[in-house]
Amino acid sequence: MEAATIQKALLEELENSVIEDTGPWAASHVWAHDEALVGLLKRLEINEVIVTSVVRKDVAELSEEAKTILQLGSAEARTYNAVPTEGINKKDLEAVLGAGELAKIGFNQAMRAGWIAYDKPTDRVSRKLPDQPADTTRDSLQVVSAVGPAAVPPATLDALKKRKLVTLAKLKTFKVERGRQFATNWSEPRMLAELTPEVLQSGSWKDARFKDCNLNCLGLPPVAGHLHPLLKVRSEFREIFLEMGFEEMPTNNFVESSFWNFDALFQPQQHPARDAHDTFFLSEPAATPRLPADYVDRVKHVHQHGGYGSIGYRYDWAENESRKNLLRTHTTAVSSRMLYQLAQDGFKPKKYFSIDRVFRNEALDATHLAEFHQIEGLIADYDLTLANLMGVIAQFFQRLGIDKLRFKPAYNPYTEPSMEVFSYHEGLKKWVEIGNSGVFRPEMLRPMGMPEGVRVIAWGLSLERPTMIKYGISNIRDLVGHKLSLDFVKGNPICRLDQPAVRR
Numbered sequence: 001m002e003a004a005t006i007q008k009a010l011l012e013e014l015e016n017s018v019i020e021d022t023g024p025w026a027a028s029h030v031w032a033h034d035e036a037l038v039g040l041l042k043r044l045e046i047n048e049v050i051v052t053s054v055v056r057k058d059v060a061e062l063s064e065e066a067k068t069i070l071q072l073g074s075a076e077a078r079t080y081n082a083v084p085t086e087g088i089n090k091k092d093l094e095a096v097l098g099a100g101e102l103a104k105i106g107f108n109q110a111m112r113a114g115w116i117a118y119d120k121p122t123d124r125v126s127r128k129l130p131d132q133p134a135d136t137t138r139d140s141l142q143v144v145s146a147v148g149p150a151a152v153p154p155a156t157l158d159a160l161k162k163r164k165l166v167t168l169a170k171l172k173t174f175k176v177e178r179g180r181q182f183a184t185n186w187s188e189p190r191m192l193a194e195l196t197p198e199v200l201q202s203g204s205w206k207d208a209r210f211k212d213c214n215l216n217c218l219g220l221p222p223v224a225g226h227l228h229p230l231l232k233v234r235s236e237f238r239e240i241f242l243e244m245g246f247e248e249m250p251t252n253n254f255v256e257s258s259f260w261n262f263d264a265l266f267q268p269q270q271h272p273a274r275d276a277h278d279t280f281f282l283s284e285p286a287a288t289p290r291l292p293a294d295y296v297d298r299v300k301h302v303h304q305h306g307g308y309g310s311i312g313y314r315y316d317w318a319e320n321e322s323r324k325n326l327l328r329t330h331t332t333a334v335s336s337r338m339l340y341q342l343a344q345d346g347f348k349p350k351k352y353f354s355i356d357r358v359f360r361n362e363a364l365d366a367t368h369l370a371e372f373h374q375i376e377g378l379i380a381d382y383d384l385t386l387a388n389l390m391g392v393i394a395q396f397f398q399r400l401g402i403d404k405l406r407f408k409p410a411y412n413p414y415t416e417p418s419m420e421v422f423s424y425h426e427g428l429k430k431w432v433e434i435g436n437s438g439v440f441r442p443e444m445l446r447p448m449g450m451p452e453g454v455r456v457i458a459w460g461l462s463l464e465r466p467t468m469i470k471y472g473i474s475n476i477r478d479l480v481g482h483k484l485s486l487d488f489v490k491g492n493p494i495c496r497l498d499q500p501a502v503r504r
Contacts, residue, residue: 006036007044011184014050014176021055023173033173041174047188048181052174059171060149066141066165074137079106080115080127087126090118109137141165226490229479230373233467234355237375240399241353246377249334251356257288259322261333263299264340265414266443268313269321273329280359280370282325291323295340298447308442327359331374331460332414336444339380339456343449349381355463369476373463378440384455386417389437393421393459397434400466406431416441421459425469435461 009029010019019025022041026033044050062070072078082088082096090107097103107125110116117128140160143151149168152160160166191209192199199205227235238248262274272278296319306312328334331354338352358374379392394405404424412418415438422431437459445456464476477483 003036003040006031007040008184010037010040010044010176011049011182011186014178014182015184019174019176021173022176023055023171037174041176043188044186045179047186048179049186050179050182051177055173055175057171057173058149058168060144061167061169062141062145063165063167066160069138069165070141070145074109074135075102075106076109076113076115077133077135077138078102079110080129080133083116083125083127085127087124090123090125093125137165228489229467229471230463233470234373234463237355237463238353240396241377243399244351244396246351246353249331249338249352249354251331251334251354253334254327254357254359255282255325256328256333257291257322258324258326259288259291259296259299260336261326261328261330263303263317263322264295264336264444264448265332266302266441267413268303268315269318270315271413278361279329280327280361282327285325287320287323288325289323292340295447295449296322302443302447306443308446310441310443312443329360330358331356331376332458335376335378335458336448339378339440339445339450340448342380347380347451347454349379351377351379353377364477369464369480371480374460375463376458376460378456378458380450380454380456382453382455384439384457386419386439386457389419389439389457389459392457393435393437396459397421397423402434407437410436410438412436412438414441414444415439415458421461434465435459 006029013019013025022037023033026037031037041050041052045052069075073081079093079097082093088096093107094103097106107116107118111118113133115127115129115133116125118125136156137160140152140156144157144160144166149157149166157166161168189209191211192205193211195205195210199208241248258274262271263269267273299322300317300319301307302310303313303317304315306314334354334356335352342348342350353376355373355375357371359371362368362370364370377392377396379388390407397403397405402423406422406424407419408422410418410420418436418438420433421435421437423434424430425432437457440456440458445454446452450456464479468474468476468479471479473479475483478485
């Protein structure tokens with residue numbers, strides 16, 4: 001049906017009366033309400049030809065079973081009719097009604113209504129009512145279909161809904177009245193959306209009507225992604241490393257063997273960190289099939305017997321223990337691979353860094369997660385000393401806006417000497433630990449094939465802690481996990497690590 005025909009019929013109807021409900025009016029003309037009328041009504045109302053108000057009501061939608069009931073009767077009525085006056089065996093009744101839900105539903109509903117009786121010992125079904133009972137289910141459906149759901153009692157409607165015979169839907173129609181510009185012969189004027197050079201040159205703008213334009217509207221925001229605060233802080237740390245001449249290590253190997261994660265770092269196999277309550281071990285694949293054989297032998301020897309000034313740990317080193325797969329507990333596992341490869345390729349001084357996820361079997365609380373990010377930097381060169389390490393750390397943290405540093409002796413299995421790094425927190429008014437550092441032991445470096453005299457200095461810290469300080473977050477679960485606010489991700493400011501923390 002053409003829009004012009006529908007518009008003509010609508011305006012002629014309004015000339016003499018008000019259309020109380022466009023739903024029945026469209027149905028009387030056999031027009032689809034939403035497709036044929038809604039767009040036309042909006043256009044006429046914009047031009048003040050008509051005035052509309054919304055009419056909302058519940059309408060019933062009948063299921064396929066309900067449509068069958070309207071034709072053949074309800075399942076309980078058909079079951080009653082299938083029971084002869086002398087009674088029938090239940091199996092024979094099911095054979096008459098046919099396999100499927102009809103026999104089951106009809107039997108249950110007829111029993112519930114008290115129309116039939118069932119004697120279990122004899123398996124006989126008989127009529128309890130001498131006369132044909134009224135099929136109230138079909139009668140109710142006929143009323144709902146013809147008049148609407150409001151025409152039956154609420155209890156009856158609930159029963160029909162419970163049996164999934166009827167579902168209710170909200171119907172939106174309109175009441176239509178004449179507007180200020182009403183005319184039965186109204187035609188839509190040509191409205192211009194913009195003022196073009198052609199319109200100006202032709203002079204047609206003088207008689208033209210322009211569409212309304214809201215000059216104060218900001219428009220739709222562009223669809224774009226938003227960086228998580230961790231990614232913003234990570235980007236800042238990465239830029240600092242790159243400015244200092246460091247090269248980024250590949251860190252896409254989340255699953256690591258115990259050999260590279262522990263043994264290559266001269267960490268003994270009986271160390272507590274290698275227990276299942278601290279580390280996530282894989283069940284499949286449980287072990288790595290590939291390790292460099294010569295290097296494994298050298299690592300085994302230094303663990304068992306020592307070397308390079310060390311007496312080792314004096315225990316029986318087990319290769320099967322070193323082959324166990326795990327989720328890496330630190331990115332130093334990546335460093336061990338890179339340093340081994342550097343030794344095999346012919347040593348050259350290098351600066352490496354990495355920022356990526358690590359995994360530890362820790363109890364979850366406000367400051368600890370089982371998955372977090374580790375930042376690590378290392379320098380490999382000849383004759384490096386602890387003074388070089390302290391100087392590089394001072395330079396690194398100075399670029400973060402941290403000038404007040406202290407170093408405290410510490411212990412790590414694979415660095416000697418080792419130091420914890422502390423910074424004075426102006427907000428807390430106390431010294432807080434911000435990182436760990438040390439010089440890799442020769443028992444770790446020399447089996448790799450590193451030349452004598454090569455030293456490797458390294459330091460590391462977490463990414464989450466400075467991010468929490470920067471954005472004023474006290475609970476790490478508000479930064480990572482299901483408690484994270486998406487509004488915070490969308491609205492958090494850019495990261496400037498040399499600026500004061502932004503509270504939210």
